[in-house]
Amino acid sequence: MSEAKSAAQPPSLEAVRQRIDALDTELLRLIDERAALARVVAEAKRAAGDGDKFGLRPGREAAILRRLIATERRAASPALIVRIWRELIGDSLASQGPFHLSVWGGKDPGRAVELARHRFGAAPPMVQVAKAEDAVAAARTRGGVGICALTADSAWWGRLLAEPRLRVFAALPCLGAWGPLSALAVAEVAVEPTGEDVTFWVTDAAGAADAVIDALSRDGVAAELLAEAGGLKLFGLAGFYQAEDARLARAPGRLAGVIGAAPAPLDV
Helix, strand or coil, rough: HHHHHHHHHCCCHHHHHHHHHHHHHHHHHHHHHHHHHHHHHHHHHHCCCCCCCCCHHHHHHHHHHHHHHHHCCCCHHHHHHHHHHHHHHHHHHHHHHHCCCECCCCHHHHHHHEEEHHHCCCCCCCCEEHHHHHHHHHHHCCCCEEEEEECCCHHHHHHHHHHCCEEEEEEEECHHHHCCCEEEEEEEECCCCCCCCEEEEEEECCCCCHHHHHHHHHHHCCCCEEECCEEEEEEEEECCCCCCCHHHHCCCCCCCCCCCCEEECCCC
């Protein structure tokens, strides 16, 4: 009886601390190995003549994080997993070539900076800019990402209709637990479906947003108004839509179009 009771006793605090120290050493070894492999990838890209290409691949990142979040575990929260791997991915990208962030936060710049770091990690250099247009302009440069807040007094996203290569590829924050959608990230990157996406669609349709939502709904498109300014409306469409989708062509508005897409929140 006493032996069974003794076997059931939890480990001592000192034993737990020793185990944590051992895990920290192993984690460091694995992180260092991963960082070294990222540099091997960078060298391979340079040898193949692709060293000047931006390595950002939002679709692959979403697939990695969703797989990790779906993996059975005992205690690690989605927030912990996302923060760790965003740092690892950001450091890897920064080692492969130019990678820099320009952030416009509107009336809450601190929140925009926080979201940008959560999404892209601490590795890429970051600057705060005075106008959304400045962040968009920086996104046109090599390795540039522009992060702009969604506010009631700026329709910066409407200007993306005239951009031949810039696309929205990320919605911030990427976890529902971190709060409502507050900003979008744009860059010259390929935007691909990930299986759970939100497409960003702009229209100059007059009248109430509900009328546009109803019209889209009748064509099988679920939409949500995200922002409205300067006579334009920005909607989030559930799913991945191509720019030439006939259902969007039939939607209200003379000036309208898809400006990008992003993975839906990873924790829903």
